[in-house]
Amino acid sequence: MATKTPPAFVQAGDREVRVSSPDRVIYEATDITPEITKLQVCEYFAAVGEPLLRAIGTRPTAMERWPDGFRDGMRLALGPQDKEGDGFYQKRLPKGAPDWIETVKIAFPSRRTAEELCPGEPASAVWAAQMGTLTFHPWPVRRPDVDHPDELRLDLDPQPGTTFADAQRVAEVTRELLEELGLKGYPKTSGNRGIHIYVRITPSYTFEQVRHAAIGLGRELERRDDGVTTNWWKEERGERIFLDFNQNNRDRTIASAWSLRAKTGAPVSTPMTWAHLAGISDPREYNLVTIPDYLSDGDPWADMDEQAYSLDPLLELWETLPGGELNFPPDYPKMPGEPPRVQPSKKVAEHWDDDGNRL
Template identity: 70%
Template sequence: MAKASEAFVQAGDREVRVSSPERVIYEATADTPEVTKLMVAQYFADAGEGLMRALRDRPTALERWPSGVREGFTLATGPQDKDAEAFYQKRIAKGAPDWVESVEITFPSGRKAREICPTEIAVPVWCAHMGTLTFHPWPVRSADVDHPDELRIDLDPQPGTTFADVVRVALVARELFADLGVRAFVKTSGNRGVHVFARIRPEWEFPDVRHAAIAFGRELEKRDDGVTTAWWKEERGERIFVDYNQNTRDRTIASAYSLRPLPGAPVSTPVTWEELAGLSDARALNLFTVPERMADGDPWAEIDDVAHDLTPLLELWEADPRELNYPPDHPKMPGEPPRVQPSKKVAEHWDADGNRVEP
């Protein structure tokens, strides 16, 4: 029997084995050549400190595409997707090297698991060997997994909006953060969206940080009528949705310098605010172009320099403490509106606290 092919990538002080290095993960496009598994692993090694700045000491779910990215391939989001080609891995794999650390986290259901917690660049390179393209870190560190240390503002474009609309709203978000005395950092999502991050002191629990995100979104709505915090898609219209629930336990955003499973190997890329203002096509930020940018420095190099106080946003929340819907995998929360589309809601079937009342 022929021996399976393999290659080794230098990642920090370790040589990391990569099986099937010639496997094509991204097919060639009109603008980019094909990308092999070895190229993915080498990209993560080259991303180095920038990637580790996003992942270090954070419990991290892996988005694995072991057969690569192809038209028609799908990502499993639940047990109903058993035939999907890609999946999320939220538990450390059996047989992981002993230098791959993990930390126990608690899901919204109360169940617990040990999730990968990268501590060195060799870890994401090993994850590439496992078919990982995108890293989904929690907004917490291993020393305290119940108190987030960053606020994440996910600007999600809805049908009928453009990337230019997202950029406009992101720049308004920057002004709002500045008015609150917060230095915010921005990156592309690797697709059509934009993510704005701010480090915070790890003194508040997940519900508090989520409420701060809701308050931020409502203030953003006041400054730009092209913004919405409406949870139900039928109510969003052609506006930019502030996905406040990305600050909820076990909800995560693709990390800085992660690849995305789209043609051309796009990267979720940190940019300066000045770069964002002039950016027209985020797809130009990909596996082939981002390493050259990083040679000139990381726009997020100073993100850990200051941890901000969340109190001003929590005071805004307290001034208007209207709860919004949680994700469907979370237990029903106090004050949460009914979990039914507004167009399908029958008023007499729900009490004032959003609980179902049997007729």
């Protein structure tokens, strides 16, 4: 009979966190990374605790949990009813959490509410990792005002036929546009092939306004680079970089800075300076093993909170550039002015009225 491995303990800030099954393999070895255990994942989040807390601290944060680790071929559950997924999103704080874990109440588009993890110290991330969390998905809001985002998030998503180099090119065009408008963007790798750009904004806008700002910026990018698209329907995107404006909706999140991703090699969504981003060729080089050394030169996003910007220049693009409203995700209620929720290739005009409602 195999002997059960005793728990280990990880120091995170002023708190010691218990880690069960510390030798469980979370990531298998690759050509650039060794085998990585659950204890090493917890130690990683303790090591990046300070910059991670700057990114997700006091934010409602969903946990992307992979209790048995990640292997090629595993997949994320599509929703609560999908019992065959290997990983899943945990939006509500699980029962049995330590009493020192903080939460905040948030409301979903359905108007249902939940108490969600709201990290208040580095140990919160280590506890979540002990629960199988690899990726943190924070909302773009902070407690106590969870209805007004303080971040604009630009998700540059490479479509089939495009590369990370294409995303780098579009990111540079985005940087130039933001600077022309008096805004400062902070880039990071997605941990896969994409690039995310954040802009700190004053928390005086609704989710819908922030989404419109992203659409406005995306439309100006389309004018400047024909390798960019804001087309919601995949059949219309082509081999271009899709700016996913819907990531700015309520209850839509993307992997946080310093999060691990459920990909072979334990890649990390890594903040960078613009110059550093332009010079890399393989984002996989930024992983659990290499990031602690990378951070020894400092956090590239350390000054993000020093200035918050107005979205008015981007909202002006939304108002002046042609195109109108774009589709919302399918789980959202029908929104004012939204086009029909049907693929263009399957749309039969006489089945829809002028407001996009099915007859």
